[in-house]
Structures are given as structure tokens and as C-alpha cells.
Amino acid sequence: MTTTDAAPIVPSFGEPESGRKLAIICSKGNLDMAYPALILANAALGEGVETHLFFTFWGFDMINRKTMGDLKFTMLGNTATHMPQGLGGLPGMTAMATHQLKKAIAALDVPDVPEFLQQIVDSGGHLWACRMSADMQHLGLDDLYEEVEDIISASDFIEKTEGAQLLFI
Amino acid sequence: MPITTIDGHHIQVDAEGFMTDPMEWTDDLARTLAAQIGIELTDEHWKAIRFVRHDFADQGETATLRRMSTVGGIPTKTLFALFPQKPAKKLAYVAGLPKPRGCV
Numbered sequence: 001m002t003t004t005d006a007a008p009i010v011p012s013f014g015e016p017e018s019g020r021k022l023a024i025i026c027s028k029g030n031l032d033m034a035y036p037a038l039i040l041a042n043a044a045l046g047e048g049v050e051t052h053l054f055f056t057f058w059g060f061d062m063i064n065r066k067t068m069g070d071l072k073f074t075m076l077g078n079t080a081t082h083m084p085q086g087l088g089g090l091p092g093m094t095a096m097a098t099h100q101l102k103k104a105i106a107a108l109d110v111p112d113v114p115e116f117l118q119q120i121v122d123s124g125g126h127l128w129a130c131r132m133s134a135d136m137q138h139l140g141l142d143d144l145y146e147e148v149e150d151i152i153s154a155s156d157f158i159e160k161t162e163g164a165q166l167l168f169i
Numbered sequence: 170m171p172i173t174t175i176d177g178h179h180i181q182v183d184a185e186g187f188m189t190d191p192m193e194w195t196d197d198l199a200r201t202l203a204a205q206i207g208i209e210l211t212d213e214h215w216k217a218i219r220f221v222r223h224d225f226a227d228q229g230e231t232a233t234l235r236r237m238s239t240v241g242g243i244p245t246k247t248l249f250a251l252f253p254q255k256p257a258k259k260l261a262y263v264a265g266l267p268k269p270r271g272c273v
Contacts, residue, residue, distance in 0.1 A: 009186040011186040048253075123234070
């Protein structure tokens with residue numbers, strides 16, 4: 001035990017305006033590849049970091065109203081499941097693997113994708129959709145999750161995230 | 170474990186300054202801790218503090234932001250308004266609890 005008479009020990013919560021920014025590019029539409037971005041974005045926001053997510057290519061499935069609640073997880077091509085690869089190709093295996101993963105995620109009280117996006121927005125996060133992906137899939141803002149702020153070009157995103165640390169997932 | 174003195178209160182804290190003995194916490198101390206980080210407690214702050222204290226006594230763990238909103242019924246937006254920038258850690262500090270351990 002030590003006793004300190006000096007200045008009180010108070011945690012440092014950082015500078016109010018540190019200017020730290022994080023940009024996350026979400027390019028995958030698999031259930032297991034959606035979560036790293038969501039969890040890191042949520043963590044960054046909780047640390048007071050300005051956070052922007054850019055959804056592009058398959059990542060569009062995370063914000064497309066038709067698919068966002070129905071992302072899938074497959075064993076195919078994923079050696080990290082440590083199961084024979086042939087199994088993954090059997091009918092119903094992707095549905096089963098998806099069901100198991102969703103159950104495991106829910107058991108940790110981690111929200112599903114749409115709810116997680118809402119939590120990120122409620123925490124002050126920004127969601128952006130990629131212009132080229134929207135054009136390729138013939139989708140407009142109305143087809144996307146309502147909290148997506150806009151459909152923007154890659155250069156607009158680069159401009160918005162000047163000085164940010166960047167994650168490509 | 171250091172003991173620090175804040176405004177006449179002697180409390181045990183960890184290296185960062187978070188309290189290590191929830192029993193040492195009092196309402197009056199909460200006001201003192203909040204003042205240290207520039208927060209003046211309102212009824213809404215107290216609602217959040219009461220929830221995390223109660224939940225910690227129940228679960229043995231500090232609630233995450235998600236748990237505060239889904240179980241405690243305090244919207245995420247409100248938490249960010251009450252405890253700006255780092256709501257989970259600031260609330261834990263004022264409530265005399267360890268930092269939340271969970272990722273989400």
C-alpha cells in the first residue's frame with residue numbers, strides 16, 4: 001500500500017477534441033466479415049474517435065435493405081473451420097453454419113447487423129455507400145439502410161476522411 | 170494499490186485511477202469524481218449511475234454501452250450526451266466501478 005498526498009489520481013480520458021479519425025472500408029458481404037468492421041467501429045466511437053464506414057462491392061450487402069438481415073457464413077474455402085472442405089458444399093451446410101454463427105454471436109449479446117448499424121449511428125458513426133457499387137447493382141438511397149447518409153464516390157470518401165487511420169476489410 | 174485523496178475522500182484506486190472497492194463509493198463521492206472529469210450530475214446521470222451500480226452488484230461486471238441501452242433502457246445517444254466522448258469509461262469511473270471488459 002502506498003499513500004499519495006500529491007495530486008489525486010484521476011483517469012485520463014484524452015483531449016476532448018483529439019481529432020482522431022477512423023475510416024473503415026467494408027468490402028465483404030459474408031456474415032463473418034461484417035462483424036470485424038462493426039465491432040471496431042463501435043469500439044472506436046466509444047473511445048471518442050470520429051468514425052466513417054464506407055460500404056463497397058460485396059460490403060453493400062451490409063446496407064442493402066434486402067440482404068442486411070440475411071448475411072451468410074460458409075465453410076467453403078474457409079480452412080479455419082477445421083472441417084473437411086467437401087462438407088461445406090453439401091446442401092444446407094451454409095444455412096446451418098450461418099445459424100450456428102448467429103447463435104454464437106447472439107449468445108454474447110452482440111446485436112445482428114441492422115441493429116449494430118443503428119447502434120453505430122446512435123454513437124455518432126457515419127455510414128457511406130459507394131457510388132460505383134450502387135450503379136453496378138442499380139440501387140438508390142431508397143434501397144439502402146435509412147441511416148446511410150449518402151451515396152458518394154471513392155474520392156469523396158477519401159476527402160471526408162482526411163487524416164484518418166484506415167482499415168480495409 | 171494506491172490510495173488517492175480527492176476532495177477529502179480517501180479511496181483505493183488502480184494505476185489509472187478507477188476505484189477498486191465499490192463499497193467505498195457514495196453518492197457524495199460520485200459528485201466529486203464527476204467534477205474531476207468536468208461533469209455535473211443531473212437526474213439523468215443518476216439514472217445511468219444507479220443502473221450500472223445495480224447491474225454490477227448483480228453480474229459482477231460493468232455493463233457495456235449496449236447493455237446500458239438494452240437492459241438499462243438508457244438510449245446510446247443519451248449516454249454520449251451525458252458522458253461525452255467516452256461514455257462507458259466515464260460512467261464506470263463516476264460510478265466507482267472497473268472499466269467495462271466487454272467489446273460490445
